[in-house]
Amino acid sequence: MPSDPSAPPAARSLFPAFDGPGEFDRIRADLPAFRPAILAVCQRHGLSTGGLAAFAHGTNVVVSNDAGQIIKLFPPFLRHQFEAERLSLARFHGKVPVATPEVLHEAELDGWPYLVMPRLPGRTLEEAWPTLSGPERIEALARIGEIMRAAHALPTEGLGPIDLGWETFVERQIAGCEARHRRLGLPEHLVSEIPSYLESARPLLPRSVVPVLLTGEYTPENLLVTRTGERWSVTGMIDFADACLGPREMDLLGPWLFLAAGSADLQRAFLCSYGYRITDLTPALRRMLTALALLHRYSNLRFQLRVDGWESQVSSLAELEQTIWPLSSR
Incomplete structure (x- = not known):
């Protein structure tokens, strides 16, 4: 059936499509693929969009900016990791004899939970x-x-x-x-x-x-x-x-x-x-x-x-x- 030319265009997803955890693991450090989502998070919280760089290692999408902040995006199938990180960070911060990140922002974007934290030195x-x-x-x-x-x-x-x-x-x-x-x-x-x-x-x-x-x-x-x-x-x-x-x-x-x-x-x-x-x-x-x-x-x-x-x-x-x-x- 032909589409209705008067209908509004479908909203473009902020996140790239992928077929399962294996494919996600291959693309999670692809900054251009996740740039729309990262920019949306930055705009929402007034974060700098300069010097964006993706971390090659890890399990989730982790990006730093030139203001010393970390944006960590969790795909929906790893929501349990988001819960683990946000709960444990709140318990660890300031309570152990070593620096741990403080959660600056926690929210969700198009079904993807995320955290914003300061980048620790070292x-x-x-x-x-x-x-x-x-x-x-x-x-x-x-x-x-x-x-x-x-x-x-x-x-x-x-x-x-x-x-x-x-x-x-x-x-x-x-x-x-x-x-x-x-x-x-x-x-x-x-x-x-x-x-x-x-x-x-x-x-x-x-x-x-x-x-x-x-x-x-x-x-x-x-x-x-x-x-x-x-x-x-x-x-x-x-x-x-x-x-x-x-x-x-x-x-x-x-x-x-x-x-x-x-x-x-x-x-x-x-x-x-x-x-x-x-x-x-x-x-x-x-x-x-x-x-x-x-x-x-x-x-x-x-x-x-x-x-x-x-x-x-x-x-x-x-x-x-x-x-x-x-x-x-x-």
Whole structure:
């Protein structure tokens, strides 16, 4: 049927069309595609439109401007990440011994929720890590432990919408663990051990959990460092879209896998700063943490474990846990 020439033209969408999460991930850093939406947000809140630049890494659309502000757009299918970030940012800001973004504006545009925040100063720890000296690395891990201890002491009232639901979650993760790691390319001789390994570790997993506020993001991409004099120090933390309530042990994995794996000195600095005692650094702790690393909702050891050549050197999951966690109470 021919269209009515007298009808008004259809409104043009501010957002590009995409076919599912995979295609969104390919276009989320395409600034021209999202410029109409970014300009609309800027106009709504009186933000500068100069120097717009999209961040290449991440899960959502993140754009900065020349006024030191960050605009973060969440596609409708990631609305749960918007909720996690806005709730956790309000709880963290000014309550932990490190800078976290303050929410300047939160609203919605054509079904896409968004946040506007100030851009924190500093470089990512990922960028700076290769230049840090041994003592600076130990100091950084100890600092992360202090930050995490303060974060885990925050009240959790009102954060029920982001509760991980540990008991149900862990059973679901156990059921899908072998298939997940086979799909992600973990060496088959390790994948085949997963069911029996998890069964042996099951009694060690957190039980009767009193949940704490987890960021899931104590990783070098989301920790910021600044240089004072001749030393780097951890001064900021960003990206809380994966925040949730769950067992405190889950947050230990990021610093360990990305930064301290294979180094007993770094691991002891981190754990003791967090609040563990030397006598707590036991084989049982090592096994529990390895199991949690396999069960994490974003587990991908081929990407996360920063130990050179480990895939060709480790012949069993028992060897893997010793490679990751060479900690000892002795």
